[in-house]
Amino acid sequence: xxxxxxxxxxxxxxxxxxxxxxxxxxxxxxxxxxxxxxxxxxxxxxxxxxxxxxxxxxxxxxxxxxxxxxxxxxxxxxxxxxxxxxxxxxxxxxxxxxxxxxxxxxxxxxxxxxxxxxxxxxxxxxxxxxxxxxxxxxxxxxxxxxxxxxxxxxxxxxxxxxxxxxxxxxxxxxxxxxxxxxxxxxxxxxxxxxxxxxxxxxxxxxxxxxxxxxxxxxxxxxxxxxxxxxxxxxxxxxxxxxxxxxxxxxxxxxxxxxxxxxxxxxxxxxxxxxxxxxxxxxxxxxxxxxxxxxxxxxxxxxxxxxxxxxxxxxxxxxxxxxxxxxxxxxxxxxxxxxxxxxxxxxxxxxxxxxxxxxxxxxxxxxxxxxxxxxxxxxxxxxxxxxxxxxxxxxxxxxxxxxxxxxxxxxxxxxxxxxxxxxxxxxxxxxxxxxxxxxxxxxxxxxx
Amino acid sequence: xxxxxxxxxxxxxxxxxxxxxxxxxxxxxxxxxxxxxxxxxxxxxxxxxxxxxxxxxxxxxxxxxxxxxxxxxxxxxxxxxxxxxxxxxxxxxxxxxxxxxxxxxxxxxxxxxxxxxxxxxxxxxxxxxxxxxxxxxxxxxxxxxxxxxxxxxxxxxxxxxxxxxxxxxxxxxxxxxxxxxxxxxxxxxxxxxxxxxxxxxxxxxxxxxxxxxxxxxxxxxxxxxxxxxxxxxxxxxxxxxxxxxxxxxxxxxxxxxxxxxxxxxxxxxxxxxxxxxxxxxxxxxxxxxxxxxxxxxxxxxxxxxxxxxxxxxxxxxxxxxxxxxxxxxxxxxxxxxxxxxxxxxxxxxxxxxxxxxxxxxxxxxxxxxxxxxxxxxxxxxxxxxxxxxxxxxxxxxxxx
Numbered sequence: 001x002x003x004x005x006x007x008x009x010x011x012x013x014x015x016x017x018x019x020x021x022x023x024x025x026x027x028x029x030x031x032x033x034x035x036x037x038x039x040x041x042x043x044x045x046x047x048x049x050x051x052x053x054x055x056x057x058x059x060x061x062x063x064x065x066x067x068x069x070x071x072x073x074x075x076x077x078x079x080x081x082x083x084x085x086x087x088x089x090x091x092x093x094x095x096x097x098x099x100x101x102x103x104x105x106x107x108x109x110x111x112x113x114x115x116x117x118x119x120x121x122x123x124x125x126x127x128x129x130x131x132x133x134x135x136x137x138x139x140x141x142x143x144x145x146x147x148x149x150x151x152x153x154x155x156x157x158x159x160x161x162x163x164x165x166x167x168x169x170x171x172x173x174x175x176x177x178x179x180x181x182x183x184x185x186x187x188x189x190x191x192x193x194x195x196x197x198x199x200x201x202x203x204x205x206x207x208x209x210x211x212x213x214x215x216x217x218x219x220x221x222x223x224x225x226x227x228x229x230x231x232x233x234x235x236x237x238x239x240x241x242x243x244x245x246x247x248x249x250x251x252x253x254x255x256x257x258x259x260x261x262x263x264x265x266x267x268x269x270x271x272x273x274x275x276x277x278x279x280x281x282x283x284x285x286x287x288x289x290x291x292x293x294x295x296x297x298x299x300x301x302x303x304x305x306x307x308x309x310x311x312x313x314x315x316x317x318x319x320x321x322x323x324x325x326x327x328x329x330x331x332x333x334x335x336x337x338x339x340x341x342x343x344x345x346x347x348x349x350x351x352x353x354x355x356x357x358x359x360x361x362x363x364x365x366x367x368x369x370x371x372x373x374x375x376x377x378x379x380x381x382x383x384x385x386x387x388x389x390x391x392x393x394x395x396x397x398x399x400x401x402x403x404x405x406x407x408x409x410x411x412x413x414x415x416x417x418x419x420x421x422x423x424x425x426x427x428x429x430x431x432x433x434x435x436x437x438x439x440x441x442x443x444x445x446x447x
Numbered sequence: 448x449x450x451x452x453x454x455x456x457x458x459x460x461x462x463x464x465x466x467x468x469x470x471x472x473x474x475x476x477x478x479x480x481x482x483x484x485x486x487x488x489x490x491x492x493x494x495x496x497x498x499x500x501x502x503x504x505x506x507x508x509x510x511x512x513x514x515x516x517x518x519x520x521x522x523x524x525x526x527x528x529x530x531x532x533x534x535x536x537x538x539x540x541x542x543x544x545x546x547x548x549x550x551x552x553x554x555x556x557x558x559x560x561x562x563x564x565x566x567x568x569x570x571x572x573x574x575x576x577x578x579x580x581x582x583x584x585x586x587x588x589x590x591x592x593x594x595x596x597x598x599x600x601x602x603x604x605x606x607x608x609x610x611x612x613x614x615x616x617x618x619x620x621x622x623x624x625x626x627x628x629x630x631x632x633x634x635x636x637x638x639x640x641x642x643x644x645x646x647x648x649x650x651x652x653x654x655x656x657x658x659x660x661x662x663x664x665x666x667x668x669x670x671x672x673x674x675x676x677x678x679x680x681x682x683x684x685x686x687x688x689x690x691x692x693x694x695x696x697x698x699x700x701x702x703x704x705x706x707x708x709x710x711x712x713x714x715x716x717x718x719x720x721x722x723x724x725x726x727x728x729x730x731x732x733x734x735x736x737x738x739x740x741x742x743x744x745x746x747x748x749x750x751x752x753x754x755x756x757x758x759x760x761x762x763x764x765x766x767x768x769x770x771x772x773x774x775x776x777x778x779x780x781x782x783x784x785x786x787x788x789x790x791x792x793x794x795x796x797x798x799x800x801x802x803x804x805x806x807x808x809x810x811x812x813x814x815x816x817x818x819x820x821x822x823x824x825x826x827x828x829x830x831x832x833x834x835x836x837x838x839x840x841x842x843x844x845x846x847x
Contacts (some may be wrong), residue, residue, distance in 0.1 A: 103718075144722040144773055152772030156722045159778070163558050174557065174808055290656055319623065321602050329488070329717070331560045334603060340659055341604040341617040342667035343624065349643075349664075350627050357629045401646065408642045411635075429632050436629070437642050440664075442657035 003286045006030050008394045010037060012286055015447040016243050017041045017275060018085025020299030023391065038275045042123075042268060044084035052082050068102055071112045072314035072324045079298045080309060090122035090271070091115060092294060093242055095324075098133050098165060099332035100142040102325045107138070110193055111325045114138040126235060126265035130166070130222045137189035143330070146188045150203040153181035160330050162225065171230040172210060179207040184218045226265060232257035236270060243274050245288045246336055252279060287396055287446040290339045293320035295447055296348060300355055300439060303391055304367045316354070319347045340445070352439035356432045369431035373421055380417040381409045385434060392438045401441065409434050474830030476754070476790055476847070482829060483699060483712045483743075483758045484580070485692070486605065487736070489719030490559060491762035493782030494802075496532070496733055497546055501525025504802035508769045512725050512776070522546075523795055531734030534741035535785075542793035543744075544785060545846035547820050549800040551781030551813025555764065559720070559778070563763040567607040569818050569837055579821060579836060580711055581610025586835035589710060594666040595673060597711035598702060600695045605713055614666045621678050621698060625671045644668055670707075677705020685746040690735035692716040696743035704750060710829060719762060723773035740787060748789075757788040757828050757847065761817065767809055768802055780806070781813035784820050786846050796844050819844055 003009050010029045014021035018041070021029065029037045040047070059077060063070035079088045095118060102111045114136050121129040133139055134157075140146045143157040158180035162172045186202030189195050207216045210224050225231055236256040240248045256273055263269040279285060291299065297317060301309075317324060321344045327333055358366025372378070376387045385405045389397045397405070409430045413420060421427045438444060474480055495512065499505050500519045519527035520536040526546075528536050538544050552571065556562045565571055569579035577585075580597060589596040599608055599617040608615040618624050628639040647665040651657035681704035687693040695714040702709065716736075721728055740758060747756045765782025781800055800811040822833035822841035834840050 144775070147723045147771075147773030147775075149772045154722055154771055154773050154775075155777050156720075159557070164560075169556075169558055169561060287654075288656070290660075319602065319620065328603070329559060329720075337609070337656065337659055338603060340656075340663055341599070341602065342615075342663055342670070343602050343617040343619045345660065345664045346624055346626060346667055346671075347602075350623060350625075353627050353629065357631060359631070398649075400649065404642060404645055408638055411638045429629070429635060432629055433632070433635055433639060437639070437646070440626075440643060441646055442651055442654070442660040442664075445660050446657065 003281050003283075006034065008286075009034055009281060011394045012281075013037060013041070013275070014085065015291075015295065015299065016089075016280075016289075018089055019079050019295050020302050020447075022302040022305060025302070034281075035276060038272070041084075041086040042272045042275065044087050044123075047084050049083045049087075052078065055081065065109045065112045068108050068111075068325060069311075069314050071108050071115075072317075073309055073311070074112075075115060075324055076294070076298065076309045076313050076317075079294060080301055081307070086271070087119060087122060090267075091119040092292075093239070094118040094122060094129070096327060096332035096335075097238065098139065099327035099330050100138050100325075101327055101329075105138045105141050107141075107193075108325070110138040110141070113193070115325075123266075123268035123271065125263075126231075126260075126267055127222060127226055129267070130226075131219060133165075134161075134184070134218055134222065135187065135195040137193045137195065140187065140189050140195070145184055148181060148185050148187065149201045150182075150185045153178065153185055153203070155181045157181070157184055158221075161221075164331055166225045166234060167228055167230045168234045171228060175208075176210055179209040179216075180221045182207050183209065183216045183221045187218055232261040232265070235265075235267075236260050239267075239270060240274055240279075242335075243271070244277070244279050244282075244285045247284070248279070252277070287393075287443055289447050290336050290445055291447040292333070292335065292339060293317045293322035293344075293348070294324065296320070296445070297351060300352060304355065306355070306366065312354075316347070316351045320344050320351065321347075345445075348445065349440040352444075353436050356436040356439070367431065367435060369428045370424065372431055373427055378421065381413075381420050381430065382406055382417075384409060384421075384430060388431070388435050388438055392435065393441070393443050396443050397438070397441070405434055405437060408437060474826070474828055474847075476828060476830075478830065479708075479710075479755055480828055480830070481703070481710055481712065481752070481756050482824060483696075483714065483756060484607070485736075485740075485758060485760040486713070486715035487719050487732075487760060487762040488563075488715055488717035489721075489762070490562075490764045490766055490778055491719040491732075491782060492721060492725065492729060492776055492779075493762075493765035494768065495725075495729055496529050497522075497548065497783040498527045498529060499525055499799050499802060500527050502799060502802050504768070508802060510770070511774055512770045526795060526799060529730070529733045531730050532737040535737040535787075538741065538744070538787060539793060543789055543791055544787050544793050545791050545844075546795050547784040547786065547815055547844065547846070548795060548797045549781045549811065549814030550761075550784045550797075550817045550820060551764075551811070552816055552818075553813070555780040555806075555810065555813070557764070557778040557780075557808070557810075559763055564606065566761055566763055566817065567605065569821055577610030577613070578605070578607035580607045580713070581613040581615070583711075583825060583829070583831055583836040584608075584613050584615070585610060587831055593708045594670045595702075595707040595709050597713070598707075598709050599713040600698045600702075601713065601715055605715065608711075608713060614662050616666060616670050618674060618698065618702070621674060621701060624667075624674050626668060640668075673705060673707050674702065677702050677707060680704045680706075683746050683749065685742050685749060687742045687746075688735060688738040690716075690739050692736060693739035693742060696739055697746070700743060700746040700750070703747065703752060721766070721775050722771070722777060723775040725770075725775040744787070744789075753789045757786065757791065757824070759820070759824055760785040760787075765811065768805060768811060769809055780810040782811075784817065786820070786824075790847065792846050794846075796846060815844070816841060823847060 144154045145157040148154040159177045182203045186198040237253045260270045498514045518530045521527040568576040597615045602619040604617045628636040647661045681701040699712045766776035766779040797815045819841040823844045825831040825833045827847035
């Protein structure tokens, strides 16, 4: 399916550069031309987000940040309610990239602070981000740098820094790992959770790292890493795969890497270039990557206008394979096909069902069938199927699927089509059931 | 010592494309044998699990975190088990545990992810190959006949079980392993299930990821009734320890109760990346591991299936011989694999690698290619052709 209409392009953009759009958001972004909409998302510092920050402050006050479910809840709230969707999407990208897990760090406030640091530097230049991450207490604990001493260096941070954070394997040797570890000796944190440079534990001696010899410290190592030709394509390709699809051409990556390097490693300009590229609007990109559980879950809440994160949300995400603040290991989550297993697909389907079957007077979590029918002026079952398909998958359903959905909606009903919604019970079942079915389709699993 | 392997192992061969052959899947132990693969994620410190306490260099290399000689549970000669592994030691003494010492591969990789890939795909040029168990499934065509032929008790499917055209069920929670319709309207459920089955039965040919979703979900829906039936049939009375691996193994035992024709179960547990303050963490993990295996095997025996089950453990690598200054250990190479079951010919297999003649990074030199272990399990236990799965024939070890 291709992206011929602007509405569809904008829905696609909001799925990739955010967590999906509510109908209102899609309408509002569709009011700009597409390139303007991209820049509006990318230059998010100009977008006021005061209401969100105030509500986050309230949640921090009431829930605290001492427990994992609390900080998971607060982050999901941000994803749902932010006026700067790309800020939160980039924060998630960096959380996956610099994957740090509370199961080892054991301090939710430190994890929460790390996410704040990633958010604050999400679009900075990559060197600034690296210098910040290399001093982050949760990271120092996660990769054991707080015990990286002159007398016996601990290689953990040095190795993952090059393999997973900056260069990729094959672009350094075991000797480089050992020398980089020496450079980061004495980079500790104190009892108050603040970075400290412990001179007594730092190895001030000469190191030969990636061919350069000198009395390097951690910042020097980061500088030398960024001089390597492998650094720019490594990050450019990862971001391309995150935003576009999983089969970039080597020419495209080389071009993006050149721009990235030339811009002084500006992440913001790299992301801007990716979102403005023709590839982003190609048929291969459209509905071409698998939604992560966070995108799936926040997306469905936005589609139905749900404003409050339910208490069950962190657990639902965990069972779908994405325990926020607890990536499976330092390589982060396995994206794409890795999200798909029989267990996770049933969890996804059941999470959708939980939402569509939710009832109650306060529509905190769930659709309001009667309101949907009224708002969209739906008179017949086929209008319902088309409206829901539009809302949920930009209308990207085959004729056969549409026919089958219609058959489901109308099963057991033999009256005139325009009297179908006269019965509130029938309306309730039809809207909820059809929405649930569309939400378990393969295309709905795609961003 | 059954086999001194180093020189005898074939060179690292690159695998050719998968041979699809409908080989007979019968072994001397019958055509209904079951393999349970236990993945220990993070790089398990083999030297503090199967402890070479009497070998030269052990205590010198590990003055602080080494296991004291009077705490080790002695097995044979210089080799013993971690003190928390009493249950496993009992199984060893009953002759039900084979320990393959020094299992590894040439030119070892010290990256978690790349080394895990090597073990998952049984080849060094890992990224271009399917998982070794996926290859086994394709070669035996077992999974085509039964969607539960292999089952992963994990939420995310291991790459060992991922391959072209192979669909493996993964079940992390039996309770949630069903497609729920609207609980307010049970009268719609049949229509809902039918519609879902139709949706996943469609051809999404031009969309590979959507096709994967449809195929996986189709297979899930086809196995939901079996899985729920299995739980209903489970009458287990064994108490499992409170430990992640125990939960997974209990789920395996529950599924086994349903007699679903499953030949492969896959479980994983982690926490082994012990770069610092290793002792307490590792003790907890090994104690939990030992107790979980013991509970599981008793449960299996209760079901009358003890003779059909073989457990095989692996980790992506062992750890550095010398402890680091953080009272932990860095990434290493060769490590023991455990093969556990009532039909196993217990004992030590292969010589323990030297603790003083190390490679350039201070790591052990491997003795037995891990694919010899895979090959032995494939041929000797599952009755499969190892050539068809591994693309080469590796020397059989004698544990089955």
